[in-house]
Amino acid sequence: MNAENHFKRVSTNNPEAERNILQRLGSVTKIHWWQERYNSTILKVSAATGTPLIDVRGAFLEHPDL
Structure with a gap:
């Protein structure tokens, strides 16, 4: 995933x-870092609670050409 394209899509090209x-992220390149941290936390909580999980992010990362 291209961080810049994702950022533009999420922000709807709205400068405000x-x-x-960016005030929260610090930089566009941090998008992937936050996604990874969020996903890691979800995986840990799922394992700790025995909650079934479908790792969608992991599947997408295995096939970057989607």
Whole structure:
């Protein structure tokens, strides 16, 4: 996934939204880092609670050409 394209899609090319998002993220390249941290937490909680999980992010990462 291209971080810049994802950022533009999420911010709907709105300069104000971009500023607000970047204020929290710090930089566009942090998008992948936050996604990875979020996913890691979900995997840990699922394992700890015995909750069934479908690892969609992992599947997408295995097939980057989707």
